[in-house]
Amino acid sequence: xxxxxxxxxxxxxxxxxxxxxxxxxxxxxxxxxxxxxxxxxxxxxxxxxxxxxxxxxxxxxxxxx
Numbered sequence: 914x915x916x917x918x919x920x921x922x923x924x925x926x927x928x929x930x931x932x933x934x935x936x937x938x939x940x941x942x943x944x945x946x947x948x949x950x951x952x953x954x955x956x957x958x959x960x961x962x963x964x965x966x967x968x969x970x971x972x973x974x975x976x977x978x
Contacts, residue, residue, distance in 0.1 A: 923968075937967035 926940040944965050952960065 941965040941967070 924944060926944065928936075928940070930936045930939070945962055948960060948962055
């Protein structure tokens with residue numbers, strides 16, 4: 914039986930970067946690479962990344978503003 918589920922994931926990416934560099938863009942690329950690299954662990958699942966973008970809102974770990 915084929916099934917699907919839509920999951921909402923919130924990530925915080927931290928690291929060192931040059932002051933003038935676009936950290937949000939390079940971090941989004943890194944997240945796509947990390948997810949892609951993990952595919953070998955679960956070859957029976959198809960994972961599609963719909964959007965990776967910076968969240969301008971300030972939320973705590975529970976998703977509360």
